[in-house]
Amino acid sequence: MAKGKSGKINTVMLFVLIFLGFMGVVMLGVAVFGASIVDQTFSSIDVQIGEANFTETYDDTLGIGINVFLNSADNYGLFLLLGMVLLMVGSSFVFREKQKVWIVLEFFILIGAFVLAVTIQRSYDLIINSSTELLNIYSIELINSSKFILNLPVIITVTWFLMIVMAYGMRRKTEGFSDIGA
Secondary structure, three states, X not given: OOOHHHHHHHHHHHHHHXXXXXXXXXXXXXXXXXXXXXXXXXXXXXXXXXXXEHHHHHHHOHHHHHHHHHHHHHHHHHHHHHHHHHHHHHHHHHOOOOOHHHHHHHHHXXXXXXXXXXXXXXXXXXXXXXXXXXXXXXXXXXXXXXXXXXXXXXXXXXXXXXXXXXXXXXXXXXXOOOOOOO
């Protein structure tokens, strides 16, 4: 897993996916914040434009889309983070190696990923607690995504264990069966 091009891809993918998952949830929080401000502002405008009331028209059109986004934003964040974990585990299955000597190098990769995960967790905690609006968004609107990022060091460790089991514990079975059916 840490040998040749496939190991480099897998190692880089681990760090990039952790960072992208964090940034994705932060940007999702910003989008939820913006969408909630737009929804509150447009819902409070009481203007008659011709024969139509602006608030009623907004509630019947764009308001529905914004409310759907606000109600399902936590699911989007959770799917993003779970996709990150599945990509890491899947990449270890695709890029697995046959030599078990590289497990020591994998342990050092885990330490680096764990340090990055703790740094991201602390930064996320700082972002959440920086203002009451952000605290409300990340603790009410994006609660599952926030739990995921706040538990990121544990999740990274478990994912690393799954990656190691898949990479070093499973053998390809195509080696002994190449003559069957020929």
